[in-house]
Amino acid sequence: MPRVVVHKPQPLDSEAKAEQLQVQLVFGERLRQLRHDKLMTIEQVAEIAGLHPNYLSSVERGERNVSLFNIWRIASGLDLTAADLMGRLPVREVKHLVTEHRQPA
Numbered sequence: 001m002p003r004v005v006v007h008k009p010q011p012l013d014s015e016a017k018a019e020q021l022q023v024q025l026v027f028g029e030r031l032r033q034l035r036h037d038k039l040m041t042i043e044q045v046a047e048i049a050g051l052h053p054n055y056l057s058s059v060e061r062g063e064r065n066v067s068l069f070n071i072w073r074i075a076s077g078l079d080l081t082a083a084d085l086m087g088r089l090p091v092r093e094v095k096h097l098v099t100e101h102r103q104p105a
Contacts, residue, residue, distance in 0.1 A: 023089055025062035030088050032060045034078055049077030 012020060035045055042060070046053040050073055058064045059074070066074070068082070075082045 019092065020065060021062065024065060026089055027066070027085070028060040028062040030085060031074065034080065034085065035060075038078060040078070045074065045077040047077075049073040051077075 035042070042056050043053045046056045049056070049070075051070065055064070055070075056074065059066050059070075071082050071085055075085050078085075
């Protein structure tokens with residue numbers, strides 16, 4: 001039996017890649033809007049968050065699958081919570097499994 005490598009990310013299928021891109025784009029648009037609302041530059045937010053401006057710019061363009069830690073850092077740079085940044089992400093449609101209903105014994 002082959003050994004399973006737990007820490008190796010599994011490749012996404014085309015549907016999951018499309019979902020990921022959509023989430024990244026929506027997150028980036030939200031980030032840009034909140035930054036503009038606060039009249040802040042990318043450089044200002046990046047400095048406060050401890051991130052490189054080029055990284056932050058790529059997040060705004062939806063090119064990065066940003067980590068939870070960096071979402072937290074970006075939110076702090078905008079004086080917001082991570083929930084404020086993530087609040088408008090699209091709701092994921094999931095397939096519900098049909099389960100058997102068992103009679104109590």
